[in-house]
Amino acid sequence: MTDLRARVRAGERLTGCFVKTPSPQVVELLGMAGMDFVVADREHAPIGTGALDLMALAGRAVxxxxxxxxxxxxxxxxxxxxxxxxxxxxxPHVRTAAEARAVAGAMKYAHGRGFSPSGRAGGYGSLPAVDYRRAQDETTVFLAQIEDAAALEHLDEIAAVPEVDALFVGPADLSLSLGCAADAPELAAAIGRVTQAAHRVRKAAGLFVTDPASIAAHAARGVTVFVCGSDQGLILGGARRLMAAARA
Known part of the structure; x- marks a missing residue:
């Protein structure tokens, strides 16, 4: 499997989508389609632990x-x-550097994550403990979602947390927090502030978009990590195009 964190840190343009359907087959198909990564959406979809385990297995398989x-x-x-x-x-909703550091503590063995190599990531106990710990700390990715107006006052501090790999804008929540429309200049300016803060410390900037046609314009402004829609949107859009063609 590719080292996603290295690619994020290198500033490659990367595109994935949310996965909201608790299905390993969906993950498998998205991998076959060549996506750079996908995000299982446990915040807004019914993805339980058992389903996530199979989805992770499918992702690694492809x-x-x-x-x-x-x-x-x-x-x-x-x-x-x-x-x-x-x-x-x-x-979601990383507002301060202290919150980002708390996430780092949950992710990284060097910061106190409880150690066990007995899971899939540790080769079910077959990997040398030292090598496994080092690999986990070096490769696990942390995308800190900037979704609150309050976070805009702490962007430099959040971006400076070493374990943060990208500041990732959730535009829907951020526009609500700012009290503006999704196409308002205030939101565009906020996205620019996030991107600039990330770049000041050589971190990536990320953004959720609904239209792949918008990716090039955002990339020109320095955004490199994109989550574009979801598996549900891809299925719905494809089915609608099929039916429109069938009825033409």
Whole structure:
């Protein structure tokens, strides 16, 4: 499997989508389609632990890095997914550097994550403990979601947390927090502030988009990590196009 964290840190343009259907087959198909990564959306979809375990297995089978969008920043929400073999986490509503450091503590063995190599990520105990610990700390990805107006006052401090790999804008929540429309200049300016803060410390900037046609324009402004829609949107859009063609 590709080292997603190295690619994020290198500033490659990477595109994935949310996965809201608790299905390993969906993950397998998205990997076969060539996506750079996908994010299992435990915040807004009914993805339980058992389903996530099979989704992580499917992702590894096709070389597709699977992250989770966690429901909270609690350690118990994060480390089990990493033990299953997920490649990292997207954590919603990171507002301060202290919150980002707490997530780092849940993710990284060097910062206190409870150690066990007995899961899929540790080769079910077959990997040397030292090598496994080092590999986990070096490769697990942390996308800190910037979704609150309050976070805009702490962008430099959040980005400076060493374990943060990207500042990732959730535009829907951020526009609500700012009290503006999704196409308002205020939101565009906020996305620019996030991107600039990330770049000041050589971190990546990420963004959720609904239209793949918008990716090029955002990339020109320095955004490199994109989550575009979801598996549900891809199925719905494809089915609608099929039916429109069939009825033409």
């Amino acid at each position: 070389g597709l890095p699977l992250l989770i969008r966690s429901r909270t920043a609690e350690a118990a929400e994060i480390w089990p997914a990493l033990d299953m073999g997920c490649s990292g986490v997207m954590v």
